[in-house]
Amino acid sequence: MQPYLVSFVSRNREEILEKWDEQLKGIREENYLDSISDSVYENTNQTFMNYIVSMANLGSAEAKVKISDFADEYIQSGWPLAYFTQGLQAFRRVIVDVYSSSSANIKEFMEVFHDLEEWTSGIINQLVSDYTGSWETIFEMQKLSLLELSAPLIPVFEGVTVMPLIGTIDTARAKLIMENLLEGVIEHRSQVVLIDITGVPVVDTMVAHHVIQASEAVRLVGSTCILVGIRPEIAQTIVNLGIDLSEFPTKSTLKKGIETAFEFVNKKVVDL
Incomplete structure (x- = not known):
């Protein structure tokens, strides 16, 4: 003043x-x-x-x-x-x-x-x-x-891990998913990784591209990627968009995905 x-x-x-x-x-x-x-x-x-x-x-x-x-x-x-x-x-x-x-x-x-x-x-x-x-x-x-919390990699059995995805996947999050996937696969010595997209509301070309990139990266480090959570509407969208997911296995539910993962690691589910 x-x-x-x-x-x-x-x-x-x-x-x-x-x-x-x-x-x-x-x-x-x-x-x-x-x-x-x-x-x-x-x-x-x-x-x-x-x-x-x-x-x-x-x-x-x-x-x-x-x-x-x-x-x-x-x-x-x-x-x-x-x-x-x-x-x-x-x-x-x-x-x-x-x-x-x-x-x-x-x-x-x-x-x-x-x-x-x-x-x-x-x-x-x-x-x-x-x-x-x-x-x-x-x-x-x-x-x-x-x-970081939205892209966790969870070991469920020896050699089998799951990454549940919830919400929209943008470029920034896709990058984090890729980093967590690769680091987790090495850390947990995963033979099979299940990417669960049950909680992803929309799968468009960009989301499919990010998922394909992630699965390819997992394959390059010596593991197998299984995409689970393919709901009927998602399957229809993928077909309509002409997205090719033939390079890696897909399953409709996480349960079926785990059963397939067990086959890869020479394990199976038995009724007691």
């Missing part, structure tokens, strides 16, 4: 804090912070207000860094971003209100408003940017974790 505005905030500190505190109480209702006790909310308000007022003499760049660190600590504890952005907007409104009541000079008032707008907007934009970036990072990490 400009020196004259910093001086104004310092001279009118008590009035500014009193009016600002009233506006922060309204923000509590808007952001569903009723679960926070009155004492904790009031203490946080006081800390927040004193922190902002104490930074009034800092430049925009330095203020952005300090308020980001301050807000991040509270946001990590569950406080919503809106509390800080709306709180800063309330701070701006209070300053304008107090200043306009003490000065009739329109030109001076507009200069103050412009400086205050630039200072608070810069901090708010920084907070939103930091918060968004943090959530994007979390989202990407969760997405990777879900992808």
Whole structure:
């Protein structure tokens, strides 16, 4: 902020804090912070207000860094971003209100408003940017974790493993499926791998291409791939698209696939 505005905030500190505190109480209702006790909310308000007022003499760049660190600590504890952005907007409104009541000079008032707008907007934009970036990072990490969970390779018997696939298969997931398949085949010394597409809602040309690539990769490392879960509608789609799956065995159910896998490893299911 400009020196004259910093001086104004310092001279009118008590009035500014009193009016600002009233506006922060309204923000509590808007952001569903009723679960926070009155004492904790009031203490946080006081800390927040004193922190902002104490930074009034800092430049925009330095203020952005300090308020980001301050807000991040509270946001990590569950406080919503809106509390800080709306709180800063309330701070701006209070300053304008107090200043306009003490000065009739329109030109001076507009200069103050412009400086205050630039200072608070810069901090708010920084907070939103930091918060968004943090959530994007979390989202990407969760997405990777879900992808890993969505392409597991499960050993069911010695030499026989199953990879159940559920949901849509895109290029990124197909790459992960390929990596998990090859690593799992080596790790578990699999002779037969069953790719179960029972949970894949749509099998189009792209999905079939990825499955064929995966089965071919498995064959190249010395194992056999069996595609199971071929429902009637999937079989019809494959035929209509002219997709050639003749290079490796296909079965309608996982049970039939396991029975075929046992034949490859010289085992069989017997009734007791």
